[in-house]
Amino acid sequence: MRRFLQRHVSQVALSPSLALIAIFLYGFIAYTAAVSTTNSKAFPRFDNFVGLEQYWRLFHTPRWHVAFTNMFLFGGLFLLVTISLGLLIAILIDQRIRAESFFRSIVMYPMAMSFVVTGIIWQWLLNPTLGIEVMVHQLGFESFRLDWLTNPNTVIWALVVAAFWQGCGLVMALFLAGLRGIDEDIWKAAAVDGIPAWRVYVFIVIPMLAPVFLTVVVLLSLSIVRAFDLVVALTNGGPGVSSDLPSVFMFDMAFRRTNLGLSAASAVVMLGTVLAILIPYLYVETRERA
Amino acid sequence: MIDIRISSCNKNYGSLRVLKDINLEIERGEFIVLLGPSGCGKSTLLHIVAGLDRLSSGAIEIGGRDVTDVEPKDRDIAMVFQSYALYPTMSVRSNMEFGLRMRGKPMAEIRPLVEEKARMLHIDHLLDRRPSQLSGGQRQRVAIGRALVRDPKVFLFDEPLSNLDAKLRASMRTEIKKLHQSLGTTAIYVTHDQLEAMTLATRMVVMKAGEIQQVGKPEEVYHRPVNLFVADFLGNPGMNFMKGHLRLDGNRVSADVGAATIPLDGYAFDEKPTDGQAVVVGLRPESVQPATGGEPFSLTLKPTLIEHTGSDNLVVLAMGSEEIVGKFPSDMLPKLGEPVTVGFDLSRLSVFDATTERRI
Numbered sequence: 001m002r003r004f005l006q007r008h009v010s011q012v013a014l015s016p017s018l019a020l021i022a023i024f025l026y027g028f029i030a031y032t033a034a035v036s037t038t039n040s041k042a043f044p045r046f047d048n049f050v051g052l053e054q055y056w057r058l059f060h061t062p063r064w065h066v067a068f069t070n071m072f073l074f075g076g077l078f079l080l081v082t083i084s085l086g087l088l089i090a091i092l093i094d095q096r097i098r099a100e101s102f103f104r105s106i107v108m109y110p111m112a113m114s115f116v117v118t119g120i121i122w123q124w125l126l127n128p129t130l131g132i133e134v135m136v137h138q139l140g141f142e143s144f145r146l147d148w149l150t151n152p153n154t155v156i157w158a159l160v161v162a163a164f165w166q167g168c169g170l171v172m173a174l175f176l177a178g179l180r181g182i183d184e185d186i187w188k189a190a191a192v193d194g195i196p197a198w199r200v201y202v203f204i205v206i207p208m209l210a211p212v213f214l215t216v217v218v219l220l221s222l223s224i225v226r227a228f229d230l231v232v233a234l235t236n237g238g239p240g241v242s243s244d245l246p247s248v249f250m251f252d253m254a255f256r257r258t259n260l261g262l263s264a265a266s267a268v269v270m271l272g273t274v275l276a277i278l279i280p281y282l283y284v285e286t287r288e289r290a
Numbered sequence: 291m292i293d294i295r296i297s298s299c300n301k302n303y304g305s306l307r308v309l310k311d312i313n314l315e316i317e318r319g320e321f322i323v324l325l326g327p328s329g330c331g332k333s334t335l336l337h338i339v340a341g342l343d344r345l346s347s348g349a350i351e352i353g354g355r356d357v358t359d360v361e362p363k364d365r366d367i368a369m370v371f372q373s374y375a376l377y378p379t380m381s382v383r384s385n386m387e388f389g390l391r392m393r394g395k396p397m398a399e400i401r402p403l404v405e406e407k408a409r410m411l412h413i414d415h416l417l418d419r420r421p422s423q424l425s426g427g428q429r430q431r432v433a434i435g436r437a438l439v440r441d442p443k444v445f446l447f448d449e450p451l452s453n454l455d456a457k458l459r460a461s462m463r464t465e466i467k468k469l470h471q472s473l474g475t476t477a478i479y480v481t482h483d484q485l486e487a488m489t490l491a492t493r494m495v496v497m498k499a500g501e502i503q504q505v506g507k508p509e510e511v512y513h514r515p516v517n518l519f520v521a522d523f524l525g526n527p528g529m530n531f532m533k534g535h536l537r538l539d540g541n542r543v544s545a546d547v548g549a550a551t552i553p554l555d556g557y558a559f560d561e562k563p564t565d566g567q568a569v570v571v572g573l574r575p576e577s578v579q580p581a582t583g584g585e586p587f588s589l590t591l592k593p594t595l596i597e598h599t600g601s602d603n604l605v606v607l608a609m610g611s612e613e614i615v616g617k618f619p620s621d622m623l624p625k626l627g628e629p630v631t632v633g634f635d636l637s638r639l640s641v642f643d644a645t646t647e648r649r650i
């Protein structure tokens with residue numbers, strides 16, 4: 001027994017947490033999947049198996065369509081804006097500017113805040129009677145209108161801007177670390193070769209950051225699928241359901257509309273989306289390591 | 291004709307003086323090797339010639355033109371780095387082409403040029419590969435090829451071979467030598483490998499702590515080092531040093547090194563010797579040989595240790611309280627503890643003042 005303990009001390013030490021993960025992560029995933037095949041309302045019940053009916057209903061619910069499309073719309077815009085601006089800021093900071101740590105802190109600061117705070121800050125800033133709109137009016141531009149929060153067609157931009165504000169720091173930090181990791185001699189060789197800096201970035205340095213891009217895309221994608229608190233704090237899915245995201249939909253179905261079966265089905269679909277992002281990533285990662 | 295002139299060049303990083311009043315004139319076609327211990331400022335000097343580092347004061351001329359404030363790309367130089375610094379996202383071909391394309395040379399001229407140089411360096415079959423798919427030696431060839439196609443006025447090499455294994459290093463060294471002989475382009479080459487320095491250099495520059503110690507032909511620097519540092523830095527195994535005092539007797543000079551008195555009649559003094567002057571007498575191991583009878587000066591000493599290097603035997607000999615090393619031919623194998631008579635080649639002696647450490 002002692003021999004066994006000595007030899008397997010790390011496994012023994014880890015086993016409680018492994019057991020917890022098995023139960024609370026995979027156990028409840030299985031449990032949710034099981035619930036999604038039932039007709040559960042306010043409480044999970046397993047006596048009324050309905051097969052895939054909840055999934056059929058899910059994809060015939062207009063609100064789910066809005067939420068699911070929004071996820072891709074919001075996600076696409078968010079990825080595009082955050083990656084391009086995050087990279088741009090990283091490149092600017094990489095120019096060995098003065099007071100670099102000051103600018104770095106400014107960009108990183110929002111990261112320290114919870115999404116709820118971010119949501120509330122931007123709710124104020126975008127409020128037509130309180131925030132930026134009033135400020136610009138006071139500057140004399142009376143015709144300026146910023147109605148993102150109240151216009152169902154543009155409310156998605158409010159989410160994008162707030163999420164960008166929060167996520168930019170992390171993306172910038174990752175890109176900056178990548179840029180700093182590039183061999184100085186490459187820059188020197190390029191200087192001797194007479195290659196202008198922007199071309200070095202476009203043709204040499206940015207392609208060298210491909211692994212960072214992959215990491216950033218995966219991190220941001222996961223945060224898109226998970227995005228919940230930001231929406232609740234900023235728009236609460238409104239106006240109407242126009243800024244709904246799957247996570248908000250799921251929460252609503254489970255705890256307000258007492259439709260646990262449908263909610264579980266949407267959770268499983270979200271899990272599928274996450275896996276669709278993660279599996280190719282893990283595949284590429286492990287293949288590179290090998 | 292002077293190709294590169296470095297005048298009173300200083301480089302400081304804050305209060306750290308990395309280069310101290312460097313003056314150097316390089317003729318067209320020379321192969322200059324900068325040699326010195328790590329951190330002595332070799333790379334810094336090379337970077338200053340390349341224009342990658344600004345100098346704190348002084349001036350650089352290349353080809354008769356003052357380039358002190360000229361961008362690297364306009365200095366007509368090409369550089370090869372220790373880490374190769376190939377563009378990893380581009381094929382070998384693009385790596386070699388990129389610099390020329392940036393200079394607006396038409397593709398129709400670039401293609402044949404790149405292919406010609408690639409053939410010359412035996413990398414023509416690798417043109418479509420990525421740098422990550424090449425071995426270290428192949429990468430270094432590509433880096434050299436990238437410099438070659440530019441056809442610059444000056445080549446700068448910063449320890450280009452130090453990432454290669456010994457055998458590959460030796461063969462690349464020969465190739466660089468051949469390349470220089472056929473092209474005749476002026477080159478500055480940084481290394482801390484003395485063998486590279488001795489074999490490649492037409493003149494070598496020995497540096498220490500940001501200062502030039504000696505400039506000269508490799509044989510000259512090797513056989514007539516100007517101070518103890520240079521004497522000690524070059525040679526493997528290092529030079530034998532024997533501490534002692536000068537004896538002046540009429541017009542005959544000798545050095546009393548305790549266990550022996552070495553006659554210095556044939557020694558060409560740079561400075562006038564004084565009686566009783568504390569000196570260090572230096573003699574390279576290859577000048578300590580088994581006596582054949584005809585030597586003007588020989589000693590009988592006891593071997594205390596013998597190392598076989600294959601080509602020779604390194605024999606450690608007790609000389610009073612000190613030890614000296616002799617490099618014997620491999621068929622001369624003395625027995626430990628049995629005294630042997632060794633002859634000193636007095637024409638190869640170096641005498642240094644013990645306090646100034648300068649050659650006298």
Ligand SMILES: Nc1ncnc2c1ncn2[C@@H]1O[C@H](COP(=O)(O)OP(=O)(O)OP(=O)(O)O)[C@@H](O)[C@H]1O
Pocket residue numbers: 303306308326327328329330331332333334335482
């Ligand atoms: N950017 C810098 N800031 C401050 N000090 C520097 C900087 N670059 C180099 N140095 C210092 O200058 C000195 C010379 O450096 P350099 O790189 O020229 O040495 P080196 O002779 O090439 O050495 P090695 O053989 O190790 O390459 C070193 O003491 C180094 O610490």
Ligand SMILES: [Mg+2]
Pocket residue numbers: 332333334
């Ligand atoms: Mg160096």
